[in-house]
Amino acid sequence: MKSMKWLLLVATSVVAMSVPVQANEAVDRSYYELLIDRYNNGTTQNDRDVNHDDEFAYQGGDVIGVSDRVQHVADMNFTTVLVGNVFDAERYDGKGIRSYERVNEHFGTEEELRDMVEAFHKQSIEVVIDVPLIWKGQSLDEEQQRQMIDKVATFIESNDIDGVRFVETDAYDVRTLEERAAQLEQESKRFVIIADERVTERAIVNEERTELLQQTFAAFNEPTDAFVNWSLDESIPIALDTLEGERMTKKMVDLRMFPPTRWHLAATALFTLPGTPVMTYGSEIALNNDLWQHPIMNFKTEMELKERIGQLNDLRNRSKTLRTGEVEWLHTEGDYLVWMRSSDDERWIVALNNSDETRSIQLTADQIGDGKKMRGLLQDDLIRQNEDGTYYIVLTREMSDVYYVEEDQGYNVGYIVATASVVVGFTIFLVAVLRRSNRQSV
Numbered sequence: 001m002k003s004m005k006w007l008l009l010v011a012t013s014v015v016a017m018s019v020p021v022q023a024n025e026a027v028d029r030s031y032y033e034l035l036i037d038r039y040n041n042g043t044t045q046n047d048r049d050v051n052h053d054d055e056f057a058y059q060g061g062d063v064i065g066v067s068d069r070v071q072h073v074a075d076m077n078f079t080t081v082l083v084g085n086v087f088d089a090e091r092y093d094g095k096g097i098r099s100y101e102r103v104n105e106h107f108g109t110e111e112e113l114r115d116m117v118e119a120f121h122k123q124s125i126e127v128v129i130d131v132p133l134i135w136k137g138q139s140l141d142e143e144q145q146r147q148m149i150d151k152v153a154t155f156i157e158s159n160d161i162d163g164v165r166f167v168e169t170d171a172y173d174v175r176t177l178e179e180r181a182a183q184l185e186q187e188s189k190r191f192v193i194i195a196d197e198r199v200t201e202r203a204i205v206n207e208e209r210t211e212l213l214q215q216t217f218a219a220f221n222e223p224t225d226a227f228v229n230w231s232l233d234e235s236i237p238i239a240l241d242t243l244e245g246e247r248m249t250k251k252m253v254d255l256r257m258f259p260p261t262r263w264h265l266a267a268t269a270l271f272t273l274p275g276t277p278v279m280t281y282g283s284e285i286a287l288n289n290d291l292w293q294h295p296i297m298n299f300k301t302e303m304e305l306k307e308r309i310g311q312l313n314d315l316r317n318r319s320k321t322l323r324t325g326e327v328e329w330l331h332t333e334g335d336y337l338v339w340m341r342s343s344d345d346e347r348w349i350v351a352l353n354n355s356d357e358t359r360s361i362q363l364t365a366d367q368i369g370d371g372k373k374m375r376g377l378l379q380d381d382l383i384r385q386n387e388d389g390t391y392y393i394v395l396t397r398e399m400s401d402v403y404y405v406e407e408d409q410g411y412n413v414g415y416i417v418a419t420a421s422v423v424v425g426f427t428i429f430l431v432a433v434l435r436r437s438n439r440q441s442v
Helices: 002-013 061-066 070-075 109-123 141-159 172-186 207-218 223-228 250-253 259-270 306-318 320-322 413-441
Strands: 031-033 080-082 126-132 165-168 189-196 238-241 276-280 328-333 336-342 347-353 359-364 374-375 382-384 390-396 400-407
Touching: 061 165, 070 306, 080 328, 109 126, 109 238, 126 141, 141 165, 141 172, 165 172, 172 189, 207 223, 207 238, 207 320, 223 390, 250 259, 259 276, 259 347, 259 400, 276 306, 306 320, 320 336, 320 347, 328 359, 336 382, 347 359, 359 382, 359 413, 382 390, 382 400, 390 400
Parallel strands: 031 080, 031 276, 080 126, 126 165, 165 189, 238 276
Antiparallel strands: 328 336, 336 347, 347 400, 359 390, 374 382, 374 400
């Protein structure tokens, strides 16, 4: 019932939006990041060197297992999946690469990799693989770089992979990274991103933003005033978690917070703030990495956040305004954050109550316009203009909502009359049945 209500709401309120079939610009993408070995074990045929008691050993995840979970990623409406390094390497996380031509035997065969890519493509999801630039602990010289480009270009073309991400880039200067990326793009006609803070336009991690998001949303009553300085560059990625750091869930648990509630709030920020959202596997189950750096994904546990992630990502996919619209901060004081995303076609209001008490804000007609209504797409809220021309947004503790601003056509009298007629008719029917039943019993 909840899903049906959501679909009806979107269908009636956001009909003018267009859904991108497949992302073709950086700002149109939303990334789901996973590690093949820690995601899903689809077959035991390639379970070599598996040791479930050793954090640093292989755990059995493979490309068949990822293929089996493509629908899981599609349900959350991600446009692009980052699957990590698939090449032959010494470690499960792709470090210590040994070949730019062979698939890691622990993950499966090249044919199985192609099947996985095809499965994602059927759902209009792009596939990006990692390309480490450190060979067995050593950086590549000029000739090795050239050979690497040739081999990677051949590999991604033959397996129909959409893009690559350069990782382990610390030994290289920005100019070299950009040159190699340009060469690979030219040879393969695929896009290249670089996991490096120094290359903002191509980066897939932004530690400053991640730190701010974690600091703000790991616990309630944290101030939100720092968001007024949030960069409006849509190409900069936003991530609540990364594969390298401490998971936000661990921070929540350490602070004695309730992770699902905190994650719902944080996810709203992730998909509506300026930037490109990146979500690490396991966030949908509030995964905690208190024991292992890269825990195994548990598909049997309750998916606390999967539906909310899917809703928010769907809104972002449908609305160009939520991806690229202008930003106006309406309230950044204390622990209550409200902002507007707007364009010539649409206006959205996002409100996050980061406190442990009910919060409210009064918006004016100068901000929203006269004769409008604000439809909350997360909490089924509907806000109309008051007699004094203002609009009030009231949120209970640790709640958020995304409001679509539209013309207020007043109450639908025809709908009300039709509904009332159905109720009256059903009541008359029940009375008639009861009377007949009483006569028969006499």
